[in-house]
Amino acid sequence: MGKQKTSPLRIGLLFISPVLIGYVIFIVVPLIMTLYLSMTDYSIGANQTHFIGLSNFKDMLTGKDNFFWPSMKATGYYVLVSVPLGITVSFLIAVLLNRKIALRGFFRSVFYLPVVIPLASSCVIWMWMLQPDFGIINAALESVGVPGPRWLSSEDAVIPTFILFSLWISGGTIVIFLAGLQSIPSHLYEAIEIDGGNAWHRLRYITIPMSSSVIFFNLVMGFINALQTFVQPAIMTGGGSGGLGQMGGPNNSSLLIVAYIFQNGFRFSDMGMASAGAMILFLIAMVFTLLIFRFGKSWVYYEGDGRR
16 A cells, blocks of 8 residues: 555645644744633732622723823824824825935935834933923924924823824835835836826826735734833833833823823722723734725735736
């Protein structure tokens, strides 16, 4: 009798088994544990843990927890402004850096350099620059007669400051846009020039449509990353005498959702409430990502998908 042939499915499962095992251990199991803990009163150091159902979610959604809705408001403000603005600015910078200009390599390095610097170090540098009394930014503004705001200590200015900081560290998004722009066939630009098109026509009818898949990718990743923002409020508005436990900034105006989860878990030792906040964050990210995928079908172009 000849040897029994191994099916291609078994061979494929064998090769991807390390990834599947890692996915189950590091993604599925923690997700299930978080879901379970969100329905308990588990606290660090407690002797007993009781199942309390949806009480943690009820306390957050009904306002019994005084910090949940302020954190959702701050997070919504930050995400809905920083993501579209970051995509637009990064795309325009990538279009400029894709042109044949002097010192193009130097400017590409300059825009990517903030990504190389550790995020915590960047936050500390910005804290020094934005000091209202001796910071270089306010000094420059006052030199031209413009009064500098209290960037990180003002309820109205702290989230816009985070948004400006997010633009400063958008070098990774710019590089992805550059890769997409360089893959656009040059004959398309030549064809539109023959037809009498100008720079606006090239951007409107070739660059943007042919980059739509890259825009879509950066939109999804930017939304997810913005939802998970933690280092900025932890260092820039939580580095005072209160330490990480006071990362809400002035009147909790900079208390983003991940900082809220961190405070519940490690300041108040309420892992049940922290797990409930993490599940809500997961659901928000999942729902909005599905919506982006759903409506992305109408404007995202993939070469070879049969659509004109």
